[in-house]
Amino acid sequence: MLEPKAFAARGLRVCVETPLREWARLAAVDEAGDVSAQRVRVDVRFQPDANGAPLLEGEIGFRLGCLCQRCLEPLALDLVARPKLFFGAGNELGPSAAAAGFEHCEPEPGVTLRQLLEDEALLSIPVFPVHERSEDCGTLADELAALEPADGGQKSSSPFAVLAELKRKN
Numbered sequence: 154m155l156e157p158k159a160f161a162a163r164g165l166r167v168c169v170e171t172p173l174r175e176w177a178r179l180a181a182v183d184e185a186g187d188v189s190a191q192r193v194r195v196d197v198r199f200q201p202d203a204n205g206a207p208l209l210e211g212e213i214g215f216r217l218g219c220l221c222q223r224c225l226e227p228l229a230l231d232l233v234a235r236p237k238l239f240f241g242a243g244n245e246l247g248p249s250a251a252a253a254g255f256e257h258c259e260p261e262p263g264v265t266l267r268q269l270l271e272d273e274a275l276l277s278i279p280v281f282p283v284h285e286r287s288e289d290c291g292t293l294a295d296e297l298a299a300l301e302p303a304d305g306g307q308k309s310s311s312p313f314a315v316l317a318e319l320k321r322k323n
């Protein structure tokens with residue numbers, strides 16, 4: 154159970170690496186279809202601010218497979234969410250904490266720390282993921298076009314499988 158006050162009083166730091174499949178909502182967004190090898194790295198810390206109100210700060214890092222919205226080819230996104238949450242009353246968030254990027258957070262009753270961190274991780278996913286460099290767009294189609302048709306005409310079901318196959322050949 155999430156208890157920001159108690160966690161902050163203890164200066165709780167959570168530093169773990171866990172399989173992506175344990176994060177159901179994050180894993181559901183992954184389009185690579187093979188979440189077994191993927192990990193989520195969490196390093197967050199609770200501490201009290203100058204007035205004793207709980208703060209949470211840190212990083213949640215993960216890799217997500219998605220489709221580039223420009224060329225519709227597979228894209229691996231390395232994402233890092235950097236939550237900066239303030240759990241005091243909304244009007245207690247001081248100007249310095251606000252300037253440092255802290256946001257007021259009022260968790261739903263019964264929410265767990267993992268659910269809260271998963272929310273933060275989900276927020277870091279771009280709405281419109283595209284290859285960082287536009288010249289990386291469409292390379293899979295180019296490579297496929299350059300390939301001889303495979304013997305037996307086997308078709309691959311997923312673009313990720315095609316990509317893995319190309320990487321294996323290179």
Ligand SMILES: [Zn+2]
Binds near residue numbers: 223225283290
């Ligand atoms: Zn692209």
